[in-house]
Amino acid sequence: MLEHIRSKKTRRVVGLMSGTSVDGIDSALVEITGDPMDGNVKLIAFENNPFPEEVKDMIISLFDTKHANVEQLGYMNVLLGELYAKAVFSVVHKAGLMIGDVDFVGSHGQTVYHHPEICTFPLELKEYPSDSQRDSYSFGYTMQIGEGAVIAARTGIPCVSDFRVADMAVGGQGAPLVPFTEYLLYRKKDKTVLLQNIGGIGNITVLPKSCSQEEVYAFDTGPGNMIMDGLIHLFTNGEKSYDIGGEVAARGQVNKGLLDTMCRNIYFAMKPPKSTGRELFGKEYYTNLFHKMREQNISMEDALATATEFTAWSIEDSYRQFIMEKEIKRSSASQLIIGGGGSYNHTLIGKIKLRMEPFGIEVLTQEDVGFNSDAKEAVAFAMLADCAIAGKYNNMQLVTGACKPVVMGKISL
Numbered sequence: 001m002l003e004h005i006r007s008k009k010t011r012r013v014v015g016l017m018s019g020t021s022v023d024g025i026d027s028a029l030v031e032i033t034g035d036p037m038d039g040n041v042k043l044i045a046f047e048n049n050p051f052p053e054e055v056k057d058m059i060i061s062l063f064d065t066k067h068a069n070v071e072q073l074g075y076m077n078v079l080l081g082e083l084y085a086k087a088v089f090s091v092v093h094k095a096g097l098m099i100g101d102v103d104f105v106g107s108h109g110q111t112v113y114h115h116p117e118i119c120t121f122p123l124e125l126k127e128y129p130s131d132s133q134r135d136s137y138s139f140g141y142t143m144q145i146g147e148g149a150v151i152a153a154r155t156g157i158p159c160v161s162d163f164r165v166a167d168m169a170v171g172g173q174g175a176p177l178v179p180f181t182e183y184l185l186y187r188k189k190d191k192t193v194l195l196q197n198i199g200g201i202g203n204i205t206v207l208p209k210s211c212s213q214e215e216v217y218a219f220d221t222g223p224g225n226m227i228m229d230g231l232i233h234l235f236t237n238g239e240k241s242y243d244i245g246g247e248v249a250a251r252g253q254v255n256k257g258l259l260d261t262m263c264r265n266i267y268f269a270m271k272p273p274k275s276t277g278r279e280l281f282g283k284e285y286y287t288n289l290f291h292k293m294r295e296q297n298i299s300m301e302d303a304l305a306t307a308t309e310f311t312a313w314s315i316e317d318s319y320r321q322f323i324m325e326k327e328i329k330r331s332s333a334s335q336l337i338i339g340g341g342g343s344y345n346h347t348l349i350g351k352i353k354l355r356m357e358p359f360g361i362e363v364l365t366q367e368d369v370g371f372n373s374d375a376k377e378a379v380a381f382a383m384l385a386d387c388a389i390a391g392k393y394n395n396m397q398l399v400t401g402a403c404k405p406v407v408m409g410k411i412s413l
């Protein structure tokens with residue numbers, strides 16, 4: 001079955017992504033031509049299927065490790081598999097094609113837990129360590145659900161899923177993974193390009209001028225929209241799930257005292273490779289922050305202005321601490337291209353521009369450079385799946401800290 005697909009010059013692939021914002025499923029139908037490493041990809045159709053409210057609530061309840069249980073986890077793994085399969089049919093239909101016209105699916109799944117502890121476990125063993133030796137090693141773990149076998153069964157085509165665990169098994173953070181495809185699609189001969197994704201979490205990729213794959217580095221910058229989304233949800237009693245266009249934040253004033261405290265979070269002092277998630281900046285974090293804000297009589301507008309400034313600050317701080325010096329030596333970065341839902345928040349973009357332009361960096365959005373911001377991550381998982389089908393390495397060691405190259409993605413035939 002795979003030989004037949006591998007022999008095709010052009011593969012039609014559906015990439016699926018549902019991110020840390022838990023807003024829905026992004027599906028991208030693409031055509032990939034030539035070698036998976038050529039980066040020759042054409043977007044045929046894109047669709048976003050928002051999660052029904054009750055599904056969103058069920059996913060969010062899984063983030064609460066004190067109350068979530070294995071029964072819910074098992075159920076949601078299959079339910080999400082069904083919803084992803086439905087999303088495949090939907091984007092194929094939108095493209096005016098039939099399911100049989102697609103060769104395979106690449107599905108990220110839904111992250112429900114991410115614990116990127118540095119792995120001290122010996123990678124290859126001549127003999128398995130004793131129980132006491134094993135207990136003294138630490139290892140990272142991560143969990144993405146949305147069963148690939150269900151997607152393959154419903155669609156009748158192979159599905160590549162569960163990418164992150166292979167990188168973690170060789171000591172990597174298992175995140176971020178999109179830099180691999182950004183290297184294939186965005187690198188430039190004449191300038192250094194910075195790609196900032198602002199989803200639930202923010203992450204940056206540095207593509208040095210004329211870089212080789214080994215020179216690319218990337219890491220999570222901290223919260224993207226997660227804290228802003230959480231605060232507006234609490235301030236409006238669940239009426240609003242995000243600050244459309246950043247309009248609420250635009251009316252507020254930044255609370256400097258609170259911002260300073262937020263900036264002192266330990267995550268920002270950690271050196272890359274690093275990745276984060278809801279475990280650090282999720283419900284517990286923004287609920288505590290909300291209570292603190294209420295105690296200090298901070299208005300919703302000022303709260304949103306402060307959280308928006310915090311995200312902008314985390315991007316500038318990441319640049320100053322971990323990128324600037326290296327890139328000045330090389331030739332200096334000249335472009336920061338912003339993607340993800342945060343790129344539609346005009347107040348946030350304005351704040352990032354104010355902070356980054358003094359470094360001589362032009363701030364653009366994915367749309368400004370001719371790409372589709374919404375489709376980017378779904379396209380990336382189609383490309384990562386294309387490598388997996390071809391048996392090609394698709395992790396980036398410098399980005400994740402993995403000890404060796406691996407082929408990420410499990411194939412359900």
Ligand SMILES: Nc1ncnc2c1ncn2[C@@H]1O[C@H](COP(=O)(O)OP(=O)(O)OP(=O)(O)O)[C@@H](O)[C@H]1O
Pocket residue numbers: 018019020021022023197198199200201202224225229241242243244245246339340341342344345346377
């Ligand atoms: N028009 C808009 N105005 C302001 N913010 C917006 C707008 N549209 C989307 N967003 C923000 O973008 C978020 C969704 O972003 P995105 O889909 O990139 O996240 P994700 O892929 O779930 O996250 P991650 O990349 O961390 O996995 C929303 O929760 C919201 O905060």
Ligand SMILES: CC(=O)N[C@H]1[C@@H]2OC[C@@H](O2)[C@@H](O)[C@@H]1O[C@H](C)C(=O)O
Pocket residue numbers: 019020111114142174175176177178179199200201202203220275276277377
């Ligand atoms: C564990 C996990 O799901 N991480 C996500 C999250 O959302 C953004 C950032 O944190 C990034 O590290 C990653 O997603 C993108 C798709 C990535 O792997 O590149």
